[in-house]
Amino acid sequence: MTESDDDRLLRTEPVIRTVAMPCDTNPAGDIFGGWLMAQMDLAAATIAVRRARGRCATLAVAGMEFHKPVRVGDEVSLWAELVKSGRTSMTIHVVAYRRPRDQDERHKVTEATFVFVALDADGQKRELPSP
Ligand SMILES: CC(C)(COP(=O)(O)OP(=O)(O)OC[C@H]1O[C@@H](n2cnc3c(N)ncnc32)[C@H](O)[C@@H]1OP(=O)(O)O)[C@@H](O)C(=O)NCCC(=O)NCCS
Secondary structure (H helix, E strand, O other): OOHHHHHHHHOOOOOEEEEOOHHHEOOOOOEOHHHHHHHHHHHHHHHHHHHHOOOEEEEEEEEEEEOOOOOOOOEEEEEEEEEEEOOOEEEEEEEEEEEOOOOOOOEEEEEEEEEEEEEOOOOOEOOOOOO
């Protein structure tokens, strides 16, 4: 995503805003990357389930790179948007920012592209409804 794409997204409401807690750390006391990945998956799923009007599953994740560490106590905000719809699949871009709770400036932590597939009640892929 370009800088201007990020600027546009950041003017909208984040899909998730949370605070990194001590229970989210790895044995070294740093925020566990898997926790942040789970938050990103949840943010993407929020967009996918709404577009698909029902159950979805994560099929693929591409391009995840951690640019900055998240610290305990940071406010973590996640923005997500649908960038492509296929027959059964949805491509969703997610960006995550951290903001130390006592400061104004936020910093980009990571971004990634998620592919979700719409599922039926039996867990089989299904066609997306019309938007
Ligand atoms: C989701 C699932 C039902 C899809 O079934 P499938 O037969 O493998 O799906 P297909 O190969 O037909 O692909 C389905 C769609 O995803 C797209 N797709 C598949 N692999 C992809 C990839 N690596 N990147 C991008 N898109 C991909 C296909 O192009 C297709 O899109 P379209 O229908 O919009 O044209 C099946 O893979 C599954 O159950 N996976 C496990 C999901 C899961 O448990 N996730 C959580 C893990 S903890």
